[in-house]
Amino acid sequence: MSRLEIIPVHGVGEVERRSDVAAMIAEAAAAQDTPLRDGDAVVVTQKVVSKAEGAMVQVDPADPLSHKPVVEAESRRILRRRGELIISETRHGFVCANAGIDLSNVDRGWAALLPDDPDRSARRLRDQFRGRHGVNVAVVVSDTFGRPWRRGVTDVAIGSAGLVPVLDLRGTTDAYGRELMVTEVCVVDEVAAAAELVMGKALGVPAAIVRGLDPAWFSDRGGVLTDVVRAPADDLFR
Amino acid sequence: MSRLEIIPVHGVGEVERRSDVAAMIAEAAAAQDTPLRDGDAVVVTQKVVSKAEGAMVQVDPADPLSHKPVVEAESRRILRRRGELIISETRHGFVCANAGIDLSNVDRGWAALLPDDPDRSARRLRDQFRGRHGVNVAVVVSDTFGRPWRRGVTDVAIGSAGLVPVLDLRGTTDAYGRELMVTEVCVVDEVAAAAELVMGKALGVPAAIVRGLDPAWFSDRGGVLTDVVRAPADDLFR
Numbered sequence: 001m002s003r004l005e006i007i008p009v010h011g012v013g014e015v016e017r018r019s020d021v022a023a024m025i026a027e028a029a030a031a032q033d034t035p036l037r038d039g040d041a042v043v044v045t046q047k048v049v050s051k052a053e054g055a056m057v058q059v060d061p062a063d064p065l066s067h068k069p070v071v072e073a074e075s076r077r078i079l080r081r082r083g084e085l086i087i088s089e090t091r092h093g094f095v096c097a098n099a100g101i102d103l104s105n106v107d108r109g110w111a112a113l114l115p116d117d118p119d120r121s122a123r124r125l126r127d128q129f130r131g132r133h134g135v136n137v138a139v140v141v142s143d144t145f146g147r148p149w150r151r152g153v154t155d156v157a158i159g160s161a162g163l164v165p166v167l168d169l170r171g172t173t174d175a176y177g178r179e180l181m182v183t184e185v186c187v188v189d190e191v192a193a194a195a196e197l198v199m200g201k202a203l204g205v206p207a208a209i210v211r212g213l214d215p216a217w218f219s220d221r222g223g224v225l226t227d228v229v230r231a232p233a234d235d236l237f238r
Numbered sequence: 239m240s241r242l243e244i245i246p247v248h249g250v251g252e253v254e255r256r257s258d259v260a261a262m263i264a265e266a267a268a269a270q271d272t273p274l275r276d277g278d279a280v281v282v283t284q285k286v287v288s289k290a291e292g293a294m295v296q297v298d299p300a301d302p303l304s305h306k307p308v309v310e311a312e313s314r315r316i317l318r319r320r321g322e323l324i325i326s327e328t329r330h331g332f333v334c335a336n337a338g339i340d341l342s343n344v345d346r347g348w349a350a351l352l353p354d355d356p357d358r359s360a361r362r363l364r365d366q367f368r369g370r371h372g373v374n375v376a377v378v379v380s381d382t383f384g385r386p387w388r389r390g391v392t393d394v395a396i397g398s399a400g401l402v403p404v405l406d407l408r409g410t411t412d413a414y415g416r417e418l419m420v421t422e423v424c425v426v427d428e429v430a431a432a433a434e435l436v437m438g439k440a441l442g443v444p445a446a447i448v449r450g451l452d453p454a455w456f457s458d459r460g461g462v463l464t465d466v467v468r469a470p471a472d473d474l475f476r
Contacts, residue, residue: 152403237387
């Protein structure tokens with residue numbers, strides 16, 4: 001495996017409802033002399049996808065709790081509450097704080113919801129990169145989630161297109177020739193985490209290029225909702 | 239933020255008890271024309287740290303369940319069982335499968351335990367890289383963990399030295415000038431995840447260089463056990 005580059009895409013500009021996010025990213029990448037290439041994975045934050053898709057809801061800027069009814073409406077099930085914090089399972093099956101609803105980096109009086117179907121959002125961007133910009137890239141839509149037992153947040157994939165979301169190593173052997181015990185690696189979450197290292201929360205960098213991934217990991221099949229979200233019967237923590 | 243490079247270190251060689259892991263990594267990096275540099279983060283897999291430190295236990299190669307008593311001995315608390323799988327909290331406070339005990343990539347008849355104190359392991363490697371090889375690098379000891387609600391495994395940090403484990407963004411503002419809601423980013427876990435993308439499970443690549451991290455993230459203070467593992471009172475999932 002050769003080296004990876006993780007390249008932040010600066011200068012994307014302000015994304016609004018119906019913005020052509022693929023064009024904005026492709027142009028910004030070219031403008032900073034790192035044009036998109038076949039075989040890249042483009043990580044795009046949930047926030048800009050939600051803004052472009054109009055997945056926004058009005059909140060009362062004077063009331064810090066006004067988004068709570070929205071959280072409950074967007075949640076299939078509440079797992080935990082502590083003070084203002086709600087950890088719930090969204091209708092997509094994601095387990096996260098406040099149903100992924102976020103006030104930061106949006107206009108005052110508005111909150112961003114998670115995209116309705118983040119895998120579909122990723123597929124659309126991939127199709128646009130290919131059809132309008134001539135590059136065959138994978139797309140990962142990333143978001144920032146907390147997790148149990150460990151402090152701090154990390155970015156994970158909430159949608160993907162063009163990458164195998166969970167790499168199946170069954171049947172492969174370790175360096176001693178024995179079949180591996182660990183057989184499924186969630187590469188899209190690792191790609192999202194890697195991209196966050198260059199995007200940062202305050203910088204307003206909404207996209208990054210992950211360049212150099214193994215071509216064998218690219219596939220049109222699968223997505224986060226089908227491949228990464230655990231079915232309830234397989235989840236020991238429901 | 240400028241780009242990151244994630245560089246696998248090939249040709250490290252077979253690590254055994256008392257191997258000089260820092261020397262093996264420094265030499266292999268130099269041999270492949272990517273010598274370590276000040277400001278790098280070096281990610282090292284738990285497996286080679288455990289081997290070098292002798293954190294190994296004998297198991298019966300004819301009995302696939304013979305490591306179970308060891309799992310229970312290494313665990314502070316069992317969270318879940320399903321068939322042969324045990325998810326437990328280790329004595330360090332990590333929640334993972336089988337107390338992190340692993341049969342792969344070790345000699346037949348042996349299993350690798352987690353290092354006794356992975357932050358100490360990271361500090362020792364950092365001191366050796368600096369004192370014997372003249373480079374000021376951060377060190378992250380990585381391991382592969384599953385997680386609830388999401389399929390597939392990802393790498394996380396079980397030990398670190400020289401990097402702020404959880405970056406505190408409190409007081410910083412978003413692009414709209416509002417104070418950020420998400421204030422703590424676990425950068426060491428994201429560094430571990432990024433490194434796994436080039437290390438792979440079958441390849442036997444035990445180390446990777448993460449080059450280009452923000453110099454402001456480097457610090458001698460903190461580690462995974464103190465900064466990342468949640469205290470029980472703060473953990474909603476205990």
